Amino acid sequence: MKLKRGKLLVDPPACASSDIAFTLIIFFLVCAAVQPETGMSQALPKTEEKSEERDQSKNLEVSITPSGIVLNGSPLQLPEFTRRIAAELKTKTREQDRIVVVKSAPDTDYPAWIGVSRAIDSAGGILTLELESERTIEVK
């Protein structure tokens, strides 16, 4: 007589599935947390309201528009601006002379602004923003 061997069914224990899910979540959380942020640090002088008494002739002035950059009245594109600002700041030794006043057109986009800001930082300039303040004047 031939005896049939009984088939053994091996089921993984169902109570372990939550432990597996728990371990997987920990793994993905750790993976997500280790991606570092990248960027560019920028030193800005503390903001203060100033009247128009600033001696404008001493500081370099940069205007940014969506179409280009203007350095002390000359319209330039970014590569030329990078060279010119480096040359201008090379001769300035005092910290107060290295201040670069940046005025942007309201519709200037962020990548263009960052490009100019990077060029000023690399040349050793101290970027200062000139913001237009809004005033409401009632006309009677």
Added chain:
Amino acid sequence: MKLQRRKITASVPSFAMGDIAFLLLIFFVILARAQDDSHIKWQPARLDKVDVAPAARASVVIDTGSKTYLDGKEISPEELATKLSAVLGDTPAGNRHVFLKVDRDAQAKVFEPVIAAISEAGGDLIHILEPEKQPARK
């Protein structure tokens, strides 16, 4: 005759521990997501050379809709300086890092007042940018 009452021992099933831990973890993950800014939609600008940013005390985001957020909560640019000063507290200079995440399509009229507010609060500004992609070599 005195009958003795049977003692019933109640025990927590140990196989439920995994489920409890799992639910607790989900709870804390959702709680953490409510405090960070990963739910805000923004596209970083690109720059050729970027550095790895140190850990920040606060994060300011300008999203695709030009709305400003401080640590994941919407805020107006006018009150940003005050709120950011409170977040930074008495942290010594050099450790007052503030991440600024600006959407690449944002305009100067939106991001410049925010930069000025960070500067007013005495934050050490770090622009969060993406490294420029290198062209594939043939």
